């Protein structure tokens with residue numbers, strides 16, 4: 001019989017899976033390096049859930065060749081034996097990453113959840129319990145026709161507004177010189193303009209939702225005074241450490257591509273001809289993961305550090321290309 005802690009853990013995992021599906025995500029299992037016995041077992045187990053809980057099994061080759069793309073809302077499951085695949089797939093894999101580990105699994109970067117001491121029995125019970133209580137989630141709204149227009153993706157702090165760390169005061173909002181001209185000229189040339197911003201201050205509880213909205217509204221008002229607007233704004237409140245299971249959307253936080261994917265789902269942008277402007281390595285990497293055609297690293301106080309971090313990334317993946325912009329005037333639309 002499961003202990004109280006065991007039952008609690010199962011309820012947490014149920015919540016995580018339920019939220020995944022309710023937000024339009026699915027469970028993704030990787031075929032490669034899955035332990036043979038667990039692989040067969042899971043196939044049988046999951047076949048009972050095919051119509052209730054969406055899941056797919058895909059190979060690493062499918063994901064690398066973009067035959068199949070994971071989404072920010074997906075929950076991607078790895079067995080302990082597949083740990084090394086997470087690093088190998090970093091730049092193409094989106095979604096929350098969960099490792100089912102037997103014991104003492106050392107946390108690697110880009111793992112959101114480690115379910116240590118998980119046995120297949122626990123997993124069976126989670127899915128069994130979900131099946132009993134499962135209510136089909138309502139269909140998500142569908143947005144209009146594919147526009148296939150390019151998009152100008154902008155980071156917020158030190159790109160649209162001057163960075164004030166964890167700012168919660170609307171009166172401190174100050175637009176960066178040149179941003180209005182950039183946005184207006186992007187719109188004139190047929191680009192969508194989208195804001196994609198990490199806001200861990202929300203997740204940490206350092207900024208309230210009301211304060212965030214006030215700051216956000218002030219930024220939009222200052223833009224509007226000069227006839228500029230942003231078509232879609234997405235933010236991620238996710239924080240890497242200490243997030244209780246059940247709080248979804250790790251996949252949104254840059255350097256992951258989740259926020260850009262959300263913009264794409266709504267506006268249907270053409271990523272290859274799109275542009276991203278950011279002042280952090282994580283901005284550039286999010287754009288790279290999403291397949292954005294041109295990536296600009298905008299000069300800021302931390303330029304040298306961010307460049308070093310991108311050069312480090314290029315040692316592992318030389319396909320990354322980005323340009324450096326001293327000012328917005330260097331950005332070619």
Ligand SMILES: [Mg+2]
Pocket residue numbers: 155156157158159278279280
């Ligand atoms: Mg920034």
